[in-house]
Amino acid sequence: MALAELAARLNCAEYKNWVKAGHSLVLLRAALQRFAGEQVQAFHRQLVARDAARLSPPGRRCSGKCAPRGKQFQPACSLCKEWKKEILNHHTHRTGEVNWGNCKPWLWPSNPWELAKAYMPRGKAESCGPDKCDASALLNLFSLCDHFSGIDQKKVREVIKCRNELMHSSDMKISSSWLKRFGNHVQNLLTEFQHVPEAQTAAERIEKLMKVAIQHLDDTCSQLSKAVVRLARYFNSLSSMTST
Numbered sequence: 001m002a003l004a005e006l007a008a009r010l011n012c013a014e015y016k017n018w019v020k021a022g023h024s025l026v027l028l029r030a031a032l033q034r035f036a037g038e039q040v041q042a043f044h045r046q047l048v049a050r051d052a053a054r055l056s057p058p059g060r061r062c063s064g065k066c067a068p069r070g071k072q073f074q075p076a077c078s079l080c081k082e083w084k085k086e087i088l089n090h091h092t093h094r095t096g097e098v099n100w101g102n103c104k105p106w107l108w109p110s111n112p113w114e115l116a117k118a119y120m121p122r123g124k125a126e127s128c129g130p131d132k133c134d135a136s137a138l139l140n141l142f143s144l145c146d147h148f149s150g151i152d153q154k155k156v157r158e159v160i161k162c163r164n165e166l167m168h169s170s171d172m173k174i175s176s177s178w179l180k181r182f183g184n185h186v187q188n189l190l191t192e193f194q195h196v197p198e199a200q201t202a203a204e205r206i207e208k209l210m211k212v213a214i215q216h217l218d219d220t221c222s223q224l225s226k227a228v229v230r231l232a233r234y235f236n237s238l239s240s241m242t243s244t
């Protein structure tokens with residue numbers, strides 16, 4: 001029964017749409033990783049250069065006792081207090097919640113990525129660079145940190161909204177019209193990165209995935225579902241042999 005259900009699932013067009021949308025997010029993430037990493041370093045450099053005496057005073061370090069919990073963070077040292085202030089100054093939702101629990105504050109003066117994580121969804125405490133991030137983390141960074149305000153924020157929000165809908169699809173199925181709309185939003189966002197070669201490559205690959213790859217995916221799925229049917233027959237023959 002389970003194998004028959006799997007065969008049906010692999011033949012389901014709406015499930016294949018869901019797989020394609022998920023893979024588009026993987027391609028989008030790959031397109032934006034290097035850009036995000038470089039920009040986070042530039043952002044950190046700018047903050048420190050603007051006010052080195054406050055954010056990187058010589059000889060002063062956090063004692064390491066400043067430990068945030070979830071959305072709560074009361075700095076125990078004056079250096080972390082200054083960094084917290086600076087992070088909030090560059091937050092696009094000044095009154096919004098910050099997932100401080102993502103960060104190790106004592107690393108803020110020296111590690112740009114620890115700063116970036118303050119603008120990401122929760123659960124990023126162990127992320128140590130853009131190559132360990134999913135598309136959602138990078139898109140939230142672009143949306144919540146004003147260093148990225150040069151990117152059309154409406155385009156960023158559209159893709160975040162679609163990504164959330166995709167992840168909350170309880171039966172892992174999406175319609176072809178939804179997939180088309182999603183593909184358009186992703187392509188729209190990628191136009192913001194004309195200067196990033198990986199983004200142009202991703203745009204081409206996603207376009208192919210949405211059109212040409214349908215047949216390939218269909219072939220792969222039909223081969224898989226045939227294999228599942230063969231397996232089911234094999235198990236049936238086994239059980240009839242043991243029952244006789």
Ligand SMILES: [Zn+2]
Nearest residue numbers: 062066077080
């Ligand atoms: Zn501290």
